[in-house]
Amino acid sequence: MNDKIVFGQYYQSDSWLHKLDPRVKIISVFSLMISLFIIKNIYLLLGFMFLVLLVIASTKIPFVKFLNSIKMMTFVLLVTFVLQVIFRRDGELLKSFEFNLTYMNLVIIIVSLFVWFLINKYIKYFKTFVFLVIVLALFILQYYVSYSPLIVKYNINIYSNGLIMASYIVLRIITLLFLSSLLTFSTKPIELNNGLDYLLKPLQKLKVKTSIFTMMVSIALRFIPTLILETEKVLKAQASRGADFKEGKLSARVMQIVSLIVPMFVIAYKRAYDLADAMEARGYIPEGKRTSIYELKYKFLDYFSYVIVFLILAITIFLRVKYAL
Amino acid sequence: MAINLSKVSFAYYVPRKKKNIKYAVKDINLSIGDKDEFITIVGHTGSGKSTLVQMLNALLIPTDGCIDISGKIISKKNENKIKLKEVRKKIGLVFQFPEYQLFEETVLQDVCFGPKNFGITDVTSKAKKALELVGIKEDIYNESPFSLSGGQMRRVAIAGILASEPNILIFDEPTVGLDPLGKKELLELLRKLNKEEHKTIILVTHDMEIVGEYSKRVIVLDNGDVVYDGDKTELFKNEKLVKEHSLDLPNNVKMLKVIKEKLSLDNLDIYKYNTYDAYDELKRVLGGNNE
Ligand SMILES: Nc1ncnc2c1ncn2[C@@H]1O[C@H](COP(=O)(O)OP(=O)(O)OP(=O)(O)O)[C@@H](O)[C@H]1O
Ligand SMILES: [Mg+2]
Numbered sequence: 163m164n165d166k167i168v169f170g171q172y173y174q175s176d177s178w179l180h181k182l183d184p185r186v187k188i189i190s191v192f193s194l195m196i197s198l199f200i201i202k203n204i205y206l207l208l209g210f211m212f213l214v215l216l217v218i219a220s221t222k223i224p225f226v227k228f229l230n231s232i233k234m235m236t237f238v239l240l241v242t243f244v245l246q247v248i249f250r251r252d253g254e255l256l257k258s259f260e261f262n263l264t265y266m267n268l269v270i271i272i273v274s275l276f277v278w279f280l281i282n283k284y285i286k287y288f289k290t291f292v293f294l295v296i297v298l299a300l301f302i303l304q305y306y307v308s309y310s311p312l313i314v315k316y317n318i319n320i321y322s323n324g325l326i327m328a329s330y331i332v333l334r335i336i337t338l339l340f341l342s343s344l345l346t347f348s349t350k351p352i353e354l355n356n357g358l359d360y361l362l363k364p365l366q367k368l369k370v371k372t373s374i375f376t377m378m379v380s381i382a383l384r385f386i387p388t389l390i391l392e393t394e395k396v397l398k399a400q401a402s403r404g405a406d407f408k409e410g411k412l413s414a415r416v417m418q419i420v421s422l423i424v425p426m427f428v429i430a431y432k433r434a435y436d437l438a439d440a441m442e443a444r445g446y447i448p449e450g451k452r453t454s455i456y457e458l459k460y461k462f463l464d465y466f467s468y469v470i471v472f473l474i475l476a477i478t479i480f481l482r483v484k485y486a487l
Numbered sequence: 488m489a490i491n492l493s494k495v496s497f498a499y500y501v502p503r504k505k506k507n508i509k510y511a512v513k514d515i516n517l518s519i520g521d522k523d524e525f526i527t528i529v530g531h532t533g534s535g536k537s538t539l540v541q542m543l544n545a546l547l548i549p550t551d552g553c554i555d556i557s558g559k560i561i562s563k564k565n566e567n568k569i570k571l572k573e574v575r576k577k578i579g580l581v582f583q584f585p586e587y588q589l590f591e592e593t594v595l596q597d598v599c600f601g602p603k604n605f606g607i608t609d610v611t612s613k614a615k616k617a618l619e620l621v622g623i624k625e626d627i628y629n630e631s632p633f634s635l636s637g638g639q640m641r642r643v644a645i646a647g648i649l650a651s652e653p654n655i656l657i658f659d660e661p662t663v664g665l666d667p668l669g670k671k672e673l674l675e676l677l678r679k680l681n682k683e684e685h686k687t688i689i690l691v692t693h694d695m696e697i698v699g700e701y702s703k704r705v706i707v708l709d710n711g712d713v714v715y716d717g718d719k720t721e722l723f724k725n726e727k728l729v730k731e732h733s734l735d736l737p738n739n740v741k742m743l744k745v746i747k748e749k750l751s752l753d754n755l756d757i758y759k760y761n762t763y764d765a766y767d768e769l770k771r772v773l774g775g776n777n778e
Pocket of ligand 1: 499500510511530531532533534535536537538539
């Protein structure tokens with residue numbers, strides 16, 4: 163009835179990547195991640211990244227979605243970059259900046275940071291960006307303005323290797339995020355689970371009950387949309403009894419959240435029991451041998467992808483071992 | 488008039504380009520009084536009934552058009568200014584399977600939840616009054632709502648809405664899953680609220696018997712449009728309309744219709760929805776023939 167509720171990050175499309183066998187995708191992404199960590203040379207990394215971008219371009223998934231997936235990390239990435247640039251001191255000196263921390267500047271810095279903490283709640287868009295502009299402005303201030311008594315003078319030196327290392331680390335993280343996004347955007351959670359089911363099968367020889375694990379995962383996945391719908395219903399029912407989840411005193415709000423959680427538990431339990439009964443009625447035995455409705459079979463493209471991916475892995479290992487690249 | 492809808496449309500999902508929007512409810516104009524009305528809303532599955540009633544209670548804000556609820560305007564434009572609580576205090580909405588909204592430790596506390604949220608005074612006495620109205624005995628006031636039977640749970644849940652004393656009560660398929668007696672009792676309760684407390688009752692239902700026996704006014708929805716709004720008998724007289732929107736006649740009417748045709752009783756009024764009324768009508772017509 164309600165297949166509109168998509169959870170996870172799956173993006174509907176009919177690209178070759180979507181049609182690829184989930185096992186291939188899982189193994190490929192892992193192998194490529196290993197390659198990524200083996201690569202030491204920044205130009206090689208750029209080449210690798212270019213390949214990943216090519217794959218992205220061929221999948222019809224909007225690039226914006228990939229950018230969104232690194233959006234959360236922007237702050238971390240920036241901090242990493244800046245710290246690397248400032249604190250690495252090898253290679254040649256590219257530029258040196260001299261800053262004057264005066265009493266007046268200190269006051270301005272404290273006041274503006276204070277104001278930021280007061281108003282940042284009201285900024286809706288580009289929060290990180292605004293903050294960065296403020297920080298930058300404060301450094302520019304220290305660079306140019308030096309009235310009033312000086313507290314301390316300090317230098318920030320930028321070295322070539324610092325810059326390279328910083329870009330290397332940031333690019334590596336971005337590529338990593340792109341790779342994992344490629345997997346999650348192009349594969350439904352249920353397909354992923356099915357792929358895992360197949361990949362974990364060999365473990366059954368060691369008496370590990372992998373099928374129970376994957377069955378649990380697929381039941382959990384199946385119930386996420388249902389529970390979202392039920393939550394929505396309970397939320398509305400309590401809202402029409404005057405529950406207000408946004409405003410009000412803390413004690414009242416706690417009560418209102420309880421009014422949501424308790425019914426959700428009741429519903430989840432009831433659903434679980436119903437499902438258990440239904441499964442039992444159809445003769446489900448945890449250890450039983452079952453065939454899958456989604457039989458996975460490798461096709462030409464799947465073998466081809468394996469070959470390419472292992473080639474890439476082999477090349478990166480070779481370059482690393484032989485030339486330390 | 489208490490509720491006025493003008494050109495109200497609602498879509499669950501509006502694409503960015505605002506093209507090909509799939510409306511659940513489209514361009515509806517309605518007015519509903521806040522006293523003494525008993526309205527049923529019918530229409531086949533997916534016709535937008537639940538969507539419409541959720542808008543009446545400001546749970547959903549219309550995508551286009553505006554709703555005037557006794558002077559308070561609800562529309563996309565002033566979405567943030569609406570005092571939702573004031574609206575919801577006046578208009579109580581009971582969902583299908585309302586028993587899933589119970590959560591408190593005791594029955595009485597649960598019924599108090601609504602009135603407390605709305606800042607009503609005398610919460611406990613109002614809650615007790617509501618519980619009495621729905622026929623819950625005093626000896627289970629302090630039991631856990633989860634230890635009750637399904638039918639009792641539903642009554643408690645309904646009491647939870649009644650306790651805030653709304654002028655308008657909306658029920659979305661309230662009789663689903665009740666046994667025949669429980670169903671009858673619930674409907675009689677609604678009738679009592681309507682007759683004695685002068686509340687407006689709005690009932691979403693698929694059951695034509697309920698439409699016939701209880702309501703005065705019927706609103707028929709089809710594919711998000713109001714295709715009929717008026718007296719129930721006028722609707723049943725218009726057989727083309729009834730067929731077109733996959734509705735049906737109440738059993739009594741069907742039976743009287745057959746009797747009228749087979750016995751060619753031209754002056755038999757077939758629009759009697761209650762068995763006793765039907766009997767009286769038959770007696771009137773047949774008795775007249777025999778004499
Ligand atoms: N939460 C939702 N998200 C998206 N679409 C929805 C949602 N709820 C309803 N719809 C869609 O809106 C339309 C109207 O649904 P609505 O629930 O109002 O119908 P209804 O008349 O109450 O049907 P029923 O008799 O089955 O309860 C349907 O096409 C439905 O698919
Ligand atoms: Mg409905």
